[in-house]
Amino acid sequence: QVQLQESGPGLVKPSETLSLTCTVSGYSISSGYYWGWIRQPPGKGLEWIGNIYQSVSTYYNPSLKSRVTISVDTSKNQFSLRLSSVTAADTAAYYCASYDPTGYYVDYWGQGTLVTVSS
Amino acid sequence: DIQLTQSPSFLSASVGDRVTITCRASQGISSYVAWYQQKPGKAPKLLIYAASTLQSGVPSRFSGSGSGTEFTLTIGSLQPEDFATYYCQQLKSYPLTFGGGTKVEIK
Numbered sequence: 001q002v003q004l005q006e007s008g009p010g011l012v013k014p015s016e017t018l019s020l021t022c023t024v025s026g027y028s029i030s031s032g033y034y035w036g037w038i039r040q041p042p043g044k045g046l047e048w049i050g051n052i053y054q055s056v057s058t059y060y061n062p063s064l065k066s067r068v069t070i071s072v073d074t075s076k077n078q079f080s081l082r083l084s085s086v087t088a089a090d091t092a093a094y095y096c097a098s099y100d101p102t103g104y105y106v107d108y109w110g111q112g113t114l115v116t117v118s119s
Numbered sequence: 120d121i122q123l124t125q126s127p128s129f130l131s132a133s134v135g136d137r138v139t140i141t142c143r144a145s146q147g148i149s150s151y152v153a154w155y156q157q158k159p160g161k162a163p164k165l166l167i168y169a170a171s172t173l174q175s176g177v178p179s180r181f182s183g184s185g186s187g188t189e190f191t192l193t194i195g196s197l198q199p200e201d202f203a204t205y206y207c208q209q210l211k212s213y214p215l216t217f218g219g220g221t222k223v224e225i226k
Contacts (some may be wrong), residue, residue: 033187046155048205059213062120067142086210095162104169105153109162 002026004096004110011116012090018083018115022096023076030055030074034099037070039083039092039107047092051099052079086117121145121209125218126143129226140221142207143172147187151211154192156185157220167192178185197223 008020036051050060055072069082083090096110120212122145123210150170150201155163165174167183170190179194202225
Protein backbone atom coordinates (compact mmCIF):
# COMPACT_ATOMS: atom_id res chain seq x y z
CA GLN A 1 0.00 0.00 0.00
CA VAL A 2 1.52 3.28 -1.14
CA GLN A 3 1.31 6.16 1.31
CA LEU A 4 2.11 9.79 0.58
CA GLN A 5 2.72 12.55 3.11
CA GLU A 6 3.23 16.22 2.32
CA SER A 7 5.45 18.44 4.45
CA GLY A 8 6.53 22.05 4.35
CA PRO A 9 5.72 25.52 5.67
CA GLY A 10 2.07 26.41 6.11
CA LEU A 11 2.73 30.13 5.67
CA VAL A 12 4.74 31.75 2.89
CA LYS A 13 5.29 35.46 2.28
CA PRO A 14 4.31 37.06 -1.03
CA SER A 15 7.09 37.02 -3.67
CA GLU A 16 8.87 34.16 -1.88
CA THR A 17 9.17 30.52 -2.94
CA LEU A 18 6.78 27.81 -1.77
CA SER A 19 8.57 24.52 -1.15
CA LEU A 20 6.82 21.25 -0.35
CA THR A 21 8.05 17.69 -0.08
CA CYS A 22 6.11 14.47 -0.49
CA THR A 23 7.51 11.42 1.30
CA VAL A 24 6.55 8.13 -0.28
CA SER A 25 6.27 4.90 1.71
CA GLY A 26 5.35 1.42 0.58
CA TYR A 27 6.94 1.85 -2.85
CA SER A 28 10.36 2.77 -4.21
CA ILE A 29 10.10 6.02 -6.11
CA SER A 30 13.10 5.00 -8.20
CA SER A 31 11.04 2.17 -9.68
CA GLY A 32 9.36 4.77 -11.86
CA TYR A 33 5.80 5.78 -12.59
CA TYR A 34 4.25 9.20 -12.47
CA TRP A 35 4.27 11.46 -9.43
CA GLY A 36 2.65 14.84 -9.21
CA TRP A 37 1.08 17.78 -7.44
CA ILE A 38 -2.49 19.07 -7.46
CA ARG A 39 -3.86 22.05 -5.55
CA GLN A 40 -7.23 23.34 -4.41
CA PRO A 41 -7.86 26.96 -3.34
CA PRO A 42 -10.23 27.24 -0.38
CA GLY A 43 -13.80 26.54 -1.50
CA LYS A 44 -12.78 25.96 -5.12
CA GLY A 45 -12.04 23.09 -7.49
CA LEU A 46 -8.96 21.02 -8.22
CA GLU A 47 -6.07 22.37 -10.30
CA TRP A 48 -3.36 20.14 -11.76
CA ILE A 49 0.11 21.62 -11.16
CA GLY A 50 2.44 19.11 -12.77
CA ASN A 51 3.87 15.60 -12.99
CA ILE A 52 7.26 13.97 -13.12
CA TYR A 53 7.85 10.64 -14.84
CA GLN A 54 10.70 8.23 -14.20
CA SER A 55 12.44 10.98 -12.24
CA VAL A 56 13.34 12.73 -15.47
CA SER A 57 10.46 13.92 -17.62
CA THR A 58 8.41 16.78 -16.27
CA TYR A 59 5.05 18.18 -17.35
CA TYR A 60 3.68 21.44 -16.00
CA ASN A 61 0.47 23.42 -16.12
CA PRO A 62 1.15 26.20 -18.65
CA SER A 63 -0.44 28.72 -16.30
CA LEU A 64 2.27 27.97 -13.72
CA LYS A 65 5.11 26.71 -15.88
CA SER A 66 7.41 29.70 -15.49
CA ARG A 67 7.28 29.38 -11.69
CA VAL A 68 7.12 25.61 -11.04
CA THR A 69 9.76 22.94 -10.55
CA ILE A 70 9.05 19.33 -9.61
CA SER A 71 11.96 17.06 -8.76
CA VAL A 72 12.68 13.67 -7.26
CA ASP A 73 15.16 12.64 -4.57
CA THR A 74 15.46 8.87 -4.89
CA SER A 75 17.85 8.62 -1.93
CA LYS A 76 15.11 9.90 0.37
CA ASN A 77 12.19 8.38 -1.56
CA GLN A 78 10.68 11.84 -1.90
CA PHE A 79 9.58 14.24 -4.57
CA SER A 80 9.25 17.99 -4.24
CA LEU A 81 7.43 21.05 -5.48
CA ARG A 82 8.86 24.54 -5.73
CA LEU A 83 6.64 27.45 -6.75
CA SER A 84 8.37 30.80 -6.99
CA SER A 85 7.10 34.38 -6.73
CA VAL A 86 3.94 33.38 -4.89
CA THR A 87 0.93 35.64 -4.41
CA ALA A 88 -2.29 35.32 -2.44
CA ALA A 89 -3.75 33.48 -5.44
CA ASP A 90 -1.42 30.57 -4.64
CA THR A 91 -3.10 30.01 -1.27
CA ALA A 92 -4.46 26.48 -1.47
CA ALA A 93 -4.42 22.96 -0.14
CA TYR A 94 -1.59 21.19 -1.96
CA TYR A 95 -1.86 17.46 -2.59
CA CYS A 96 0.88 15.14 -3.74
CA ALA A 97 -0.29 12.26 -5.88
CA SER A 98 0.85 9.04 -7.49
CA TYR A 99 -0.54 7.76 -10.74
CA ASP A 100 -1.10 4.21 -11.87
CA PRO A 101 1.69 2.77 -14.05
CA THR A 102 -0.05 3.90 -17.24
CA GLY A 103 -0.51 7.43 -15.91
CA TYR A 104 -4.24 7.27 -16.50
CA TYR A 105 -5.53 8.00 -13.03
CA VAL A 106 -4.41 9.09 -9.58
CA ASP A 107 -4.55 6.05 -7.35
CA TYR A 108 -2.96 7.48 -4.22
CA TRP A 109 -3.22 10.93 -2.68
CA GLY A 110 -1.48 12.61 0.22
CA GLN A 111 -3.74 14.03 2.90
CA GLY A 112 -3.05 17.55 1.65
CA THR A 113 -1.39 20.52 3.28
CA LEU A 114 -2.78 24.05 3.41
CA VAL A 115 -0.34 26.73 2.35
CA THR A 116 -1.31 30.34 3.00
CA VAL A 117 0.45 33.18 1.23
CA SER A 118 0.40 36.24 3.45
CA SER A 119 2.77 38.80 4.89
CA ASP B 120 -5.86 22.69 -23.51
CA ILE B 121 -8.80 20.32 -23.09
CA GLN B 122 -11.63 21.91 -21.10
CA LEU B 123 -13.99 19.75 -19.05
CA THR B 124 -17.47 21.05 -18.28
CA GLN B 125 -19.34 19.30 -15.53
CA SER B 126 -23.08 19.59 -15.04
CA PRO B 127 -24.85 20.26 -12.88
CA SER B 128 -22.50 22.14 -10.56
CA PHE B 129 -24.90 21.56 -7.71
CA LEU B 130 -27.40 18.78 -7.15
CA SER B 131 -29.92 18.28 -4.35
CA ALA B 132 -31.13 14.70 -3.96
CA SER B 133 -32.63 12.27 -1.48
CA VAL B 134 -31.32 8.96 -0.16
CA GLY B 135 -32.29 6.27 -2.64
CA ASP B 136 -32.35 8.60 -5.65
CA ARG B 137 -30.57 7.76 -8.88
CA VAL B 138 -28.09 10.53 -9.68
CA THR B 139 -26.30 11.28 -12.94
CA ILE B 140 -23.44 13.73 -13.40
CA THR B 141 -22.18 14.71 -16.84
CA CYS B 142 -18.68 15.70 -17.93
CA ARG B 143 -18.21 17.14 -21.42
CA ALA B 144 -14.79 17.54 -23.02
CA SER B 145 -13.90 20.31 -25.46
CA GLN B 146 -12.34 17.71 -27.76
CA GLY B 147 -12.27 13.95 -28.06
CA ILE B 148 -10.41 12.19 -25.26
CA SER B 149 -11.29 8.56 -26.00
CA SER B 150 -11.87 6.93 -22.60
CA TYR B 151 -9.14 8.74 -20.66
CA VAL B 152 -11.42 9.98 -17.91
CA ALA B 153 -11.32 9.37 -14.18
CA TRP B 154 -13.94 10.29 -11.58
CA TYR B 155 -13.14 11.24 -7.98
CA GLN B 156 -15.22 11.81 -4.86
CA GLN B 157 -14.13 14.43 -2.33
CA LYS B 158 -15.53 15.02 1.13
CA PRO B 159 -14.85 18.24 3.08
CA GLY B 160 -11.31 18.46 4.42
CA LYS B 161 -10.26 15.23 2.72
CA ALA B 162 -8.24 14.28 -0.33
CA PRO B 163 -10.17 13.11 -3.38
CA LYS B 164 -10.82 9.39 -3.74
CA LEU B 165 -10.75 7.52 -7.04
CA LEU B 166 -14.09 6.00 -8.05
CA ILE B 167 -13.88 5.25 -11.76
CA TYR B 168 -11.03 5.16 -14.30
CA ALA B 169 -10.86 4.61 -18.03
CA ALA B 170 -14.37 6.11 -18.14
CA SER B 171 -16.14 2.97 -16.91
CA THR B 172 -13.82 0.79 -14.79
CA LEU B 173 -14.79 0.67 -11.14
CA GLN B 174 -11.85 1.08 -8.78
CA SER B 175 -11.37 -1.84 -6.40
CA GLY B 176 -13.36 -1.41 -3.20
CA VAL B 177 -15.79 1.15 -4.61
CA PRO B 178 -19.47 0.16 -4.20
CA SER B 179 -21.18 -1.16 -7.32
CA ARG B 180 -23.86 1.54 -7.14
CA PHE B 181 -21.26 3.79 -8.80
CA SER B 182 -20.87 3.43 -12.54
CA GLY B 183 -19.31 5.39 -15.37
CA SER B 184 -19.93 5.50 -19.09
CA GLY B 185 -19.06 7.42 -22.22
CA SER B 186 -16.25 7.99 -24.64
CA GLY B 187 -15.10 10.75 -26.94
CA THR B 188 -16.49 13.98 -25.52
CA GLU B 189 -19.34 13.01 -23.21
CA PHE B 190 -19.09 11.05 -20.00
CA THR B 191 -21.40 10.27 -17.14
CA LEU B 192 -21.05 9.19 -13.54
CA THR B 193 -24.14 7.50 -12.14
CA ILE B 194 -24.94 6.66 -8.54
CA GLY B 195 -27.61 3.97 -8.72
CA SER B 196 -29.15 4.52 -5.28
CA LEU B 197 -27.78 7.46 -3.33
CA GLN B 198 -26.57 6.59 0.17
CA PRO B 199 -25.91 9.00 3.09
CA GLU B 200 -22.15 8.59 2.68
CA ASP B 201 -22.34 9.65 -0.99
CA PHE B 202 -23.07 13.30 -0.21
CA ALA B 203 -19.85 14.89 -1.44
CA THR B 204 -18.32 16.74 -4.38
CA TYR B 205 -17.47 14.81 -7.53
CA TYR B 206 -14.81 15.70 -10.12
CA CYS B 207 -13.93 14.33 -13.53
CA GLN B 208 -10.35 14.48 -14.83
CA GLN B 209 -9.01 13.96 -18.33
CA LEU B 210 -5.68 12.18 -18.73
CA LYS B 211 -5.58 12.04 -22.53
CA SER B 212 -3.07 14.83 -22.91
CA TYR B 213 -1.13 17.45 -21.03
CA PRO B 214 -1.99 19.72 -19.39
CA LEU B 215 -4.22 17.41 -17.38
CA THR B 216 -7.47 19.11 -16.43
CA PHE B 217 -10.35 18.68 -14.02
CA GLY B 218 -14.01 19.51 -14.34
CA GLY B 219 -15.36 22.22 -12.09
CA GLY B 220 -17.00 19.75 -9.71
CA THR B 221 -20.54 18.71 -8.80
CA LYS B 222 -21.64 19.09 -5.21
CA VAL B 223 -24.28 16.56 -4.19
CA GLU B 224 -26.29 17.68 -1.19
CA ILE B 225 -29.17 16.23 0.81
CA LYS B 226 -32.63 17.38 -0.23
